[in-house]
Amino acid sequence: MTEPAGPTASSIPPGLVPRPVQVDLPAGAPFVLGPGVRVVAGPHPAAVSTGILLADRISQVCGFTVPVVQEDDGGPAAIVVTINDDARALGLPAGLAADLRSEAYRLEVTADRVTLAALDGPGLVRGAVTLQQLSGGAEAGGDAGTSRTDEPITITPATVVDHPRFAWRGLSIDLGRHFFGLEDLKALIAVTSGLKLNVLHLHLSDDQGWRLQIPSRPLLTIHSSSTAVGGDPGGFLSTQDYAELQAYAAARHVTVVPEIDVPGHVNAALHAYGELTPSGERAEAYTGIDVGFSRLYADLPATEPFVRDVFGDVARMTAGRYVHVGGDEVFTMDADEYAALVTIALDAVRAGGKEVVGWQEVSSVLTDATAPGAVVQYWDERSTAAADAVTAAAKRGARVLLSPATKTYLDLRYDADSPIGLEWAGHVELRDSYLWEPLEVLPDVPAGQVVGVEAAIWTETIRTTRDLYWLLLPRLAAVAEVAWSDPALRDWDDFAARVRVHARRWDDRGLSWYRSPQVDWLD
């Protein structure tokens, strides 16, 4: 990519996270979000839907109703949301890959009007996030999004031209160990999409609980949804909840990637269906936090129909392109049986018309025929064999999603004093989540095969949303910037200066977050 004549670090408005590709800050009066403001959106349906989203948000923040209209009368106080199919007119670099172009946008704020333009719906939604982050003005504490005084909220005059570095920018959340329901997950999408993340990966089954209703296998949620780690309450997403969550995500151009973990991490399935165990007896429920002990059995007649039914239903219920088959940490099975079971899952997902995602362990199963179109998710940096297997799968055509634990496992403790969190891969402070280069993680994977970056939060020690956000924030902001921003423009001091202001937004939403000693936070 040719470097834009970018601004200096200090000229980026406080609160903008992730850092855009190009920001110009002309002198002049700000745009005022006062009465008379209206959103002009259309005629493209994507412009109308983003216009409505934006008007709702401004209405909430400002306390008056912002109308959405189709006609632009050219008058002041208009926020114009529009699809423009001329990439050059938007100032986008030539040769940007299609999946990155669709999320690109141009935003111009003057005293008179705001113009948000993109080639496609995703770009408009990303640009709307930038607009929100520019509102409030530096004195008001940047992007707080909520008025701290009775003064009207203003938006800094700016021209932003922006696009992501990676097409897949995700968060994976473990609903198996502890369950978080529909409303919590919608609130989570509001937070993650506010950092321009575009994937929410749901780990929906594990030893401790089954969290998605499967129409063909009703006993999964009947018997195995009520448990969680430590005897805490469980729960599950009904098929309606799942549909509603995906609709909420789709309005923000976020893809939900469901994961059903096989052939290990399956105690909840064995607890629901005795035919999946060698004795024919249902397994005991499990509420501990050990991993690697449970498994499917390739030679039982019930196993293959079970795997096909479950993945068939999940594929049918899922709007997005991907279904995740898990595949991690199976410690009690030989390689042939593992390959046989993973291959059934792969096949069932593809038969359902979806692309397969799997944890790094599935790399060994992917052949020249099955690797193309698959995504392997790298997580455990402890083994060079795993790195080699992922690299080999990439060379056979698989794409690679990077979730290196020492940077992106946000369930790991910040330091030895963290009251919650795991430690198996060490401690992960904010700087660790920020100062890394994705293309150096697996240097022999061809750069074009790296699809993106995904943070993960495993919930063994996480019982409440307070726990959840305390571990996610601020590290999720760091990972989001690694995934979105041009590496040549990334700088720790610059990030620290922006995230300290951005944190006001978390306070305004009542979210807990960790005051890392590495940042000089505002009071």
Ligand code: TNX
């Ligand atoms: C490893 S990451 C796991 C999970 C644990 C996590 C804890 C992965 C694919 N498997 O089962 O919850 O570590 O950090």
